Amino acid sequence: MRSATRFINVQLIADQLAANGYFVVMPDLFHGDPAPLNPPEDWDLMAWLKGPLGHLLERVEPVVKAVFGEMKSALGCERVGAIGHCFGAGGADAAYLAHPSFVEADELAAIKGSLSIAAAENDSIFPAPKRHESEEILAQTGQPYQINLFSGVEHGFAVRADLSKPIIRFAKEASFTQAVAWFNQHL
DSSP states (O other), X not given: OOSSSOOOHHHHHHHHHHHTTOOOOOOOTTTTOOOOSSOOTTOOHHHHHHSSSOOSHHHHHHHHHHHHHHHHTTTOOSSOEEEEESSOOTTSSEEEEEXXXXXXXXXXXXXXXXXXXXXXXEOSSSOHHHHHHHHHHXXXXXXXEXXXXXXXXXXXXXXXXXXXXXXXXXXXXXXXXXXXXXXXXXX
């Protein structure tokens, strides 16, 4: 990791899922090159995604498919759920996304499992028009879906919450409860 500060919030969320009775696997989708916790203003997300290590779908998807395959075969998991914070959660029997990024219409239209989304009111990456378009597409898939909108929060609230602010703390905790309830129903 490049930063001296290690960002463990996703690991803490994984521990919470395990405490709720789920077998949790957390692969390193970014091959040891995570996005910075507090990026400088001149940090270029697209350069990181397309950079030398590459964090686009063609590099990440094989890891996800291998993990799902191992879970269903060697580990005996009948159904697999996936959580994505900013980043995708495709290919699972049930998925939960918090403040998704770069959602494409064709990806949503192709889902084969249930999908729950926790969205931020103030999100330049998943703004209201994209949320509404996503809802229209999901309604046409015939798959169970849910979109919860949390007011007063921004992109990243479910994983980078400022817990000293009650509205943000509530959204973070409620979005986790949303994920657990979704998996309890669909896995």
